[in-house]
Amino acid sequence: MRKERVKQDLRVEIASCERALKVFGIEEVNRATGKFCPGKRIKGSVYSGEFGDRVFAVKKMSREIDISLEVNILMKINHFNVINLYGVCDDGQSLYLVSEYMEFGCLKDWLKRGRKGGEEEGGIGWEIRVQIGLDVANGLYYLHNFTKPAYVHQDIKTSNVLLNSDLRAKITNFSLARSAAAARDTNVTVHLVGTRGYMAPEYVETGEITPKIDVYAFGVVLLELITGKEAVLVARNEKGGLEEALTSYVDANMGETGVEMALPLFRLSLACLRRESETRPNMEEVVSSLVKILTDLRRLRSFGDDSSTDRSVIPLRRGSRNENDWSVETASW
Template sequence: METSLHTMDSSCNAATNHWGNNSHFHDSPSYAHNHDNLHHGTLSLTSILLIVIPIILVILLASVIILIILLRRQKSAKCNSLSRNSTNIDDSSKFDSHTTINFTGSPEVKNGCISGGSSRRTSQCRFRGVQVFTYKELEMATNNFSKANVVGHGASGVVYRGVLSDGTVAAIKMVHRDGKQGERAFRIEVDLLSRLNSPYLVELLGYCADQDHRLLIFEFIPNGSLQQHLHSPHIYPQPLDWGTRLRIALDCARALEFLHEHITPSIIHRDFKCSNILLDHRFRAKVSDFGLAKMGSDKINGQISTRVLGTTGYLAPEYVSTGKLTTKSDVYSFGVVLLQLITGRVPVDTRRPPGEHVLVSWALPRLTHREKVMEMVDPTLKGQYSQKDVVQIAAIAAVCVQAEPDYRPLMTDVVQSLIPLVKNLSSAPSTSSRFLSTMVSPRSQRSSFSLH
């Protein structure tokens, strides 16, 4: 028993000595080395994080900046593309494709530029080559707006003949700013004509919105207005021959066809009349003065309600009575112009006998009778015309001035009816070739616009 206890004590002492010797384990050199390595590893990781994190943040920030720059460039390129597309409209001689525009907004004039008013407008001051002029430049072009350079005047403004700095001869219209209507007319013409390009519309070269001045710069049309040729023999003593009248009718029909049926939404001129039809050096017609123009309805023959504006004698009866405006309102006005080309009469003339004061009311019952049509023909033509052509033009005029707008034709149909008549002119002897080859008289150089 004692031996066993002694053995157990010896074992316990040995174990105690063993663990006692191990009590110095933490103070051993090996542990100290491992502990220092762990501490240094922790410091090294912290240092790496302090270096890497700012680098990552810088890279992210640079990436964001680069992305913003790329997006802005892409947006700018898209805007430029839209600007080019909105102004790159076909010259309308073929009318192969339709054009969508927006122009009825009310743009603001800032720093001489017209901005806003259209979802397609950019912040630039140029559209399809339309320039922005200062008032000083136009003063120089017109010799300080000399009375000697006046070529037309009327309710909407005075038109001067001017020579621009590049030598271009231009018609410079100083717009009367009589209230909101004058300002609206100015803005509409700039916004509309800067986007439309057709050989049958007068070209807008530029505009001036310098302080309170409002001026429009057009291409100069040397042979005055149809109004002057038909009704002002003191200005143009040589009457228009029948062939020239037919060509003018077709040019005007093409102009309205372009506005009504090749623009989306359609555009209603609202003031189509002889004084707004100008004749170039070849006596080809160009339609002018879009200050009263309105955008039509998206629906076929859709109506829009508006104030009754325009010229007495040319206004469609339903528009006068209800204020409802459609493209057929322009068709009626075109019919009145056809009657003027046939008869040489003005739309309203109180100097004539009772029953003949209003051209449409007097002519309409006669237009379907060949003999009566022949009696209506302008006496200045002196019988130099095709009776068959006159009857056909009278028939077209008759349907255009129908009281019921639904009975009036589309301008495309009118164009197709007029084309064969004009083509036949080349195969028939006419005085038109002699007339068209005459030089423009000096007096006509002073009669580019008539603004009644």
């Protein structure tokens, strides 16, 4: 009876989406995906589909899963850094979400492939990585502050960040998202959901859900952008200092300047990963910091590839004695 009730609710939800979303027929979906042939498979249950002159991603979903909340959220969201849902399909046996196609796949796989995103030296590579981080931060800033109601994604991780052909990032998979207001009303969850390694301490210990759990998960994503490794929490080297601790963790693809460029990002990630949620920055502050880091990177690159350039004349922000200070205004290069 429960399964039948879920099916009925889904049909009602999809029907209510008809004005905002296209409802595809299964014949159209089968034709676009070659009846879900292996050659069209992107990953898991996601396939590419050619709908006329456009390519979309088609995700096949079990009817056991209630997707009504995710569809409802994506209907309301219109932001460059959040995946765009174009339509749905229900053939009576399975459900299908039709969304924009992201040519470079998920950030997790992109990091595994070790793409540098440009020139051999670290400058361009860092710009791409910081821009990806900024895209994710902008998406979360929008979810936390400009949607009605405000949402907590609750499952931010590199496999839920997709990259388009320009290596611009968009947040996907809203199956665990909840409104911030609803989360406050039901502060304790029956069981934990999410991904180990990305869960904030307060969520693991008490089930507390606030936007700060997304900030914590973003801190892990930022570390992965720096290191090129999966969900690695880099412990601070008390004896050798921050620079020495970073040397063995920064992605080797980033060249000799890797550690130097990583310092501001590393400080910001540590701030997002603070144990006490109230001491973490909010996403507006994270966005502001990443904008400043990206601006400095571009200014540094504008001095050219001349190795004789005296960096002491470049007006970068000079260092703080407090290595845990996340503010870019006091970041050390």
